[in-house]
Amino acid sequence: MKWLNKLFTKRSSWSIPYFLFLLFVVVLPLVLICYYSFHDGTTGDFTLKNFEKFVSNHEAANTFIYSIGIALITTILCIVLGYPAAYILSNSSLCRSKIMVILFILPMWINILVRTLATVALFDFMRLPLGEGALIFGMVYNFLPFMIYPIYNTMQKMDHSYIEAAQDLGAGPFTVFRKVVFPLSMPGVMSGIMMVFMPTISTFAIAELLTMNNIKLFGTTIQENINIGMWNYGAALSLIMLVIIFVMEFFSDSDEDRASNEGGII
Amino acid sequence: MKKLFAQSYLWLLLIMLYAPIIIIAIFSFTEAKVLGNWTGFSTQLYENLFAGGVNNALIVAIENTLIIALVAATLSTLLGSVAAIGIHNLRGKRRAVMNSLNNVPMLNPDIITGISLFLLFASLGITQGYTTVILAHVAFCTPYVVLCVMPRLQQMNPNIYEAALDLGATPFQAMRKVIIPEIKAGMISGFILAFTLSIDDFAVTIFTNGTDGLDTLSTYIYADARKGGLTPELRPLSTIIFTVVLLLLIIINIRTYRIQKRKEAKL
Numbered sequence: 001m002k003w004l005n006k007l008f009t010k011r012s013s014w015s016i017p018y019f020l021f022l023l024f025v026v027v028l029p030l031v032l033i034c035y036y037s038f039h040d041g042t043t044g045d046f047t048l049k050n051f052e053k054f055v056s057n058h059e060a061a062n063t064f065i066y067s068i069g070i071a072l073i074t075t076i077l078c079i080v081l082g083y084p085a086a087y088i089l090s091n092s093s094l095c096r097s098k099i100m101v102i103l104f105i106l107p108m109w110i111n112i113l114v115r116t117l118a119t120v121a122l123f124d125f126m127r128l129p130l131g132e133g134a135l136i137f138g139m140v141y142n143f144l145p146f147m148i149y150p151i152y153n154t155m156q157k158m159d160h161s162y163i164e165a166a167q168d169l170g171a172g173p174f175t176v177f178r179k180v181v182f183p184l185s186m187p188g189v190m191s192g193i194m195m196v197f198m199p200t201i202s203t204f205a206i207a208e209l210l211t212m213n214n215i216k217l218f219g220t221t222i223q224e225n226i227n228i229g230m231w232n233y234g235a236a237l238s239l240i241m242l243v244i245i246f247v248m249e250f251f252s253d254s255d256e257d258r259a260s261n262e263g264g265i266i
Numbered sequence: 267m268k269k270l271f272a273q274s275y276l277w278l279l280l281i282m283l284y285a286p287i288i289i290i291a292i293f294s295f296t297e298a299k300v301l302g303n304w305t306g307f308s309t310q311l312y313e314n315l316f317a318g319g320v321n322n323a324l325i326v327a328i329e330n331t332l333i334i335a336l337v338a339a340t341l342s343t344l345l346g347s348v349a350a351i352g353i354h355n356l357r358g359k360r361r362a363v364m365n366s367l368n369n370v371p372m373l374n375p376d377i378i379t380g381i382s383l384f385l386l387f388a389s390l391g392i393t394q395g396y397t398t399v400i401l402a403h404v405a406f407c408t409p410y411v412v413l414c415v416m417p418r419l420q421q422m423n424p425n426i427y428e429a430a431l432d433l434g435a436t437p438f439q440a441m442r443k444v445i446i447p448e449i450k451a452g453m454i455s456g457f458i459l460a461f462t463l464s465i466d467d468f469a470v471t472i473f474t475n476g477t478d479g480l481d482t483l484s485t486y487i488y489a490d491a492r493k494g495g496l497t498p499e500l501r502p503l504s505t506i507i508f509t510v511v512l513l514l515l516i517i518i519n520i521r522t523y524r525i526q527k528r529k530e531a532k533l
Contacts, residue, residue: 021408032386104279122289209492223377238381
């Protein structure tokens with residue numbers, strides 16, 4: 001009984017339940033993805049068949065490359081549109097109102113399907129055809145706030161004495177921006193890229209709704225395979241996606257930023 | 267001049283961001299099947315939404331969404347707060363391990379979380395339904411609660427807890443009287459965050475809700491949108507969701523603003 005009491009009073013042991021929980025719902029499931037992707041569905045033997053199928057099956061590989069292309073375009077458009085917005089929002093001489101910031105972050109909190117249906121409605125309303133254009137517009141529309149917010153956040157935290165120092169040393173507005181503001185805002189841009197690029201590849205359902213089922217993205221391919229019971233192949237495709245995330249994460253190491261960014265305004 | 271230019275750029279972007287939802291809101295007040303045709307003001311679509319026999323599935327879906335969100339947010343808040351206190355008292359390697367483990371669910375795209383949990387439940391032979399959806403939601407919500415509570419613990423003066431023990435409080439009393447009040451604000455933020463994340467979720471739910479037709483609002487909208495493109499009833503539904511989220515966010519922001527004010531007053 002005494003050791004039990006001690007275990008309870010020692011507060012560091014309070015992390016044990018959560019540790020076990022994480023092992024069960026996070027680590028074990030990820031191990032299962034690896035296990036399934038390297039095993040044959042019918043015989044249960046170790047195999048690389050699932051990955052060979054991905055490479056030789058042109059449809060899945062093409063969808064994969066196409067998704068990366070769409071995600072790149074979306075990310076670039078989000079940076080081009082979002083960076084100036086974040087700059088203006090964080091610059092008190094250009095924009096004083098906090099309400100503006102809230103208005104830009106608000107769409108992050110609305111269900112992604114509702115937002116997608118709204119895009120479909122807009123295209124219907126303007127009598128524009130659904131297709132690739134709608135897909136890219138919808139993705140930018142869905143993910144732009146996720147680019148603006150992290151950049152705004154880093155710019156907000158930026159030490160303004162650097163800017164003043166640069167001005168005192170005779171730098172013009174453009175040089176200040178190029179040499180001081182832009183480099184200092186890079187961490188925000190990096191986490192913005194993470195929050196736009198990955199979701200664009202991995203979303204499913206959204207692409208179908210925006211293109212009347214004409215265009216598939218990689219997330220849809222994975223979902224379809226799982227749905228028709230091809231768990232092993234689906235797991236292999238998921239693993240490929242996980243590897244990409246891992247690589248991107250390795251180059252950006254902004255995980256903590258992202259965590260605080262998804263917290264939105266609270 | 268520069269300011270005018272900057273302001274108009276912001277407004278232009280805002281118009282782009284809000285145009286779709288405003289169009290939906292406007293056309294939720296007319297009966298036309300095709301969006302863009304205005305056939306006179308009517309609240310018929312709103313009535314259809316809540317009255318129609320077929321559409322009762324919607325009410326069930328809303329109920330499911332709220333129940334799942336409430337239960338998942340409550341469980342996440344409890345688990346996450348206890349875990350945060352534990353992690354806060356860990357040192358060195360163990361703490362680093364817990365922190366990175368805590369980050370994994372947040373970095374995983376929803377679809378990976380969904381599929382990995384689906385494989386877990388399927389290979390353990392667990393029937394999927396309410397329990398698995400709630401478990402899945404707790405899994406991706408708790409890390410955010412931990413992140414909300416942690417800063418409060420770091421701001422706290424550790425001597426107060428020790429002082430309470432020295433003055434004869436049992437660890438349980440010290441917890442209730444000292445630590446909980448200090449981290450309460452973080453717990454509430456964590457709860458609200460978990461609640462919103464749960465309501466918003468689509469990708470994880472659709473992989474863990476099983477085959478018994480357990481629908482949340484997201485999966486209901488998805489099924490409906492797949493069937494007939496954009497059914498007219500989705501217009502009032504989207505409008506209601508948008509208004510509710512808007513109101514919630516205004517309340518949260520007023521709350522944060524007040525807390526900040528109070529803090530400043532204290533200083």
